[in-house]
Amino acid sequence: MRYLATVKYDGTRYAGYQVQPNQMTIQSTIEAALQQLHKGAAVKITASGRTDAGVHANGQTFHFNSSLAIANSKWKLALNALLPDDIVIVEIKQVSEDFHARYDVIEKTYKYVIWNGADANPFERHYSYHIRRPLDLALIANGCHLLEGQHDFTAYCAANSQVKGSKVRTIYQAKCEQQGDYVVFTFTGSGFLYNMVRIMVGTLVEVGLAERKPETILTSFEHLKRSDLGKTAPAHGLYLEKVGYPGDKV
Amino acid sequence: MRYLATVKYDGTRYAGYQVQPNQMTIQSTIEAALQQLHKGAAVKITASGRTDAGVHANGQTFHFNSSLAIANSKWKLALNALLPDDIVIVEIKQVSEDFHARYDVIEKTYKYVIWNGADANPFERHYSYHIRRPLDLALIANGCHLLEGQHDFTAYCAANSQVKGSKVRTIYQAKCEQQGDYVVFTFTGSGFLYNMVRIMVGTLVEVGLAERKPETILTSFEHLKRSDLGKTAPAHGLYLEKVGYPGDKV
Structure with missing residues (x-):
């Protein structure tokens, strides 16, 4: 079974x-x-x-x-x-015997948690990324909007990635919410390249700090260069939230 | 200085x-x-x-x-x-040079966090006490109410406690709130004996599971016996929230 x-x-x-x-x-x-x-x-x-x-x-x-x-x-x-x-x-x-946990995936949701307090939070050190300065959520929302849809995400792929084939993916939803001193990103898409969420977050954080214009995201889909984007956000803020399968499979 | x-x-x-x-x-x-x-x-x-x-x-x-x-x-x-x-x-x-962090305390607030989900939560294993069965918050509120005021808390003191002198303390507020799958206790008092909060919580949890009547708290103030109360709740759900000093001292 x-x-x-x-x-x-x-x-x-x-x-x-x-x-x-x-x-x-x-x-x-x-x-x-x-x-x-x-x-x-x-x-x-x-x-x-x-x-x-x-x-x-x-x-x-x-x-x-x-x-x-x-x-x-x-x-x-x-x-x-x-x-x-x-x-x-x-x-x-x-x-069923032909179900496959990887091949049958139709969508995945990732969450990324930022602790956006002026002081570090000792209880969050392994569970969120500490950004001290306030983030402009309106600017981040613009950036999230530009990520949504079907794009070539080659620029959002770790330099050492071994992914072969198409790097076109579809982001169904990219959003960012303030929850007290937390800022929480949620991304739902057809699939994600290696480090893609962490590069999206690293870039959106720079957008939220007004260090980068949201439009660099548009440029990244044209140039397809990793160097056009922000740094990779640390692993410990990232959560694989949900894996979606077709209703008749599960 | x-x-x-x-x-x-x-x-x-x-x-x-x-x-x-x-x-x-x-x-x-x-x-x-x-x-x-x-x-x-x-x-x-x-x-x-x-x-x-x-x-x-x-x-x-x-x-x-x-x-x-x-x-x-x-x-x-x-x-x-x-x-x-x-x-x-x-x-x-x-x-000032005569301020003393222990002798000048006028009140302390402790928080105790329970994860009251059916499944264990891996992110809460060091930060809250897992109680699987639902807790009756109305019963716990009755118990909290009985703890408030000035009482002899001898029964709420760890057996190996070295505390000398009076075990009379005043609880200004004892409350318990549901926050999603969390149940959070808050206790504010003039002072707390060794393990007192953990014994109060262990007892109130049994009250909330309908394994113990809230009135055992009244009995405990008469009998002054540790054995009349519930087990000591684990350390990892407990937080020292706030220490109060007189306004002219700090």
């Missing part, structure tokens, strides 16, 4: 999502718990995609196969009992 | 507030930063009181003496530059 799981994790302690030799990763930690549940037999999990070191998730997804006779309602409890407390399974459900 | 500092800290990494041999504490960390600022000369700090291992602060206070020629406006920046990022000085101001 194939299962689809939704997982929240605090990425602070992990060297990212994907298994790497001699590193503690989200994937290896979940696979170790599944292996324990399967009495030592290895179980591979396939996620919607990777997240970097320090990046968090509220709704990452992965699929795996299992022939264990565990009632659907007990899967979540069984796995959470074996996971460390910075990784929490929110839901596990059975899906 | 004597200075009064207000400090926020994430207590997760620390063995509590007070200096202890071979342990990393809030006090020893701040004293180390002050010593660095004073070119190696030791500087003792005196706080409003101790906090336990894992307990946090949004507004702990301490005083210290210094003859350094640092402008009042620069003290905070100078000290924050030398502190780790889980300890943040919010304010430093000059006070």
